[in-house]
Amino acid sequence: MRKVNLNEKEALENILTNNVIESPAEAIELMMKYYIQKGLDRDDLEEEIFNFINSHEDVYSNYDWWSEFASKKINKAFSLIDNGTYNANLFTLDKVEVYKEEIETINCLETDELRNLAFIMLVYAKINTMKREFKIGRQIDEKGNLKDREYWISNLDTDCITAIFTEAGSKRLALEPRMKELVEIIKHDMIEPRCGKNNNLKLLYVKDEGEVAFTIKDFSDDTVIFNYLLYCYPNAYTKCEKCGKYFKKQKKNQMYCFSCGHTKQLTDRQLEAKQKEKTKQKAKPALLKGKGKRK
Numbered sequence: 573m574r575k576v577n578l579n580e581k582e583a584l585e586n587i588l589t590n591n592v593i594e595s596p597a598e599a600i601e602l603m604m605k606y607y608i609q610k611g612l613d614r615d616d617l618e619e620e621i622f623n624f625i626n627s628h629e630d631v632y633s634n635y636d637w638w639s640e641f642a643s644k645k646i647n648k649a650f651s652l653i654d655n656g657t658y659n660a661n662l663f664t665l666d667k668v669e670v671y672k673e674e675i676e677t678i679n680c681l682e683t684d685e686l687r688n689l690a691f692i693m694l695v696y697a698k699i700n701t702m703k704r705e706f707k708i709g710r711q712i713d714e715k716g717n718l719k720d721r722e723y724w725i726s727n728l729d730t731d732c733i734t735a736i737f738t739e740a741g742s743k744r745l746a747l748e749p750r751m752k753e754l755v756e757i758i759k760h761d762m763i764e765p766r767c768g769k770n771n772n773l774k775l776l777y778v779k780d781e782g783e784v785a786f787t788i789k790d791f792s793d794d795t796v797i798f799n800y801l802l803y804c805y806p807n808a809y810t811k812c813e814k815c816g817k818y819f820k821k822q823k824k825n826q827m828y829c830f831s832c833g834h835t836k837q838l839t840d841r842q843l844e845a846k847q848k849e850k851t852k853q854k855a856k857p858a859l860l861k862g863k864g865k866r867k
């Protein structure tokens with residue numbers, strides 16, 4: 573899935589060993605976790621983080637802005653450490669469960685495109701909530717009771733909208749979809765928009781629990797939607813036997829996706845041609861032999 577880090581351990585290793593920074597903001601938080609786990613005190617940690625920003629000028633070109641960002645994060649982390657609520661563990665997502673009730677709500681939408689979008693947004697919102705709870709725990713009210721979980725898609729910028737539309741396999745990307753459009757196309761009783769600085773959307777159709785329809789375990793780009801499609805239309809979609817990609821079947825017993833099927837046809841034809849050539853060559857000497865004998 574795009575625009576969401578599902579494996580912080582992998583991301584941190586990527587920074588430390590390969591020097592690859594996928595998300596500048598998240599990289600700072602991961603490096604903080606790394607140094608806090610190592611037991612660095614506040615001064616040493618600050619020094620290391622500022623060095624980190626300084627030594628990656630290509631990513632953090634505006635040093636002042638990023639060092640201020642880091643200072644805020646460090647302050648927040650150390651106030652949580654003082655409370656005993658800071659979680660320096662690294663987040664990894666192994667599964668997301670989708671409930672039958674959620675699918676029923678999504679399936680009330682009129683078109684394939686809307687249903688696909690609503691499903692992808694549901695998965696994003698569930699992951700956001702899981703990550704938030706992992707980081708700061710379940711939210712509680714003033715009386716100390718557990719608050720109802722909320723499911724948000726936050727900071728809905730153009731990149732994020734593009735990611736949602738791409739994951740949902742939508743072809744409307746060329747129209748440069750905007751958040752308003754997203755809200756309009758999904759029914760209003762399913763989404764509560766908060767249009768302010770951070771274009772946030774609260775999804776009202778996500779449930780805390782229920783009867784599980786299916787569990788998503790593979791989050792690689794563009795595969796998540798097929799969990800939903802295979803559940804709703806089990807005979808229309810399948811996984812390519814060669815490359816493992818999901819695709820919509822054109823024929824009932826189709827085993828390969830378009831490109832693998834195409835390559836396979838070509839190789840089959842080449843093999844066939846080679847085989848023919850071999851038989852021809854084998855046949856020739858026999859013919860000569862026969863001629864010789866006749867003389």
Ligand SMILES: [Zn+2]
Pocket residue numbers: 812813814815816817828829830831832833
């Ligand atoms: Zn294939």
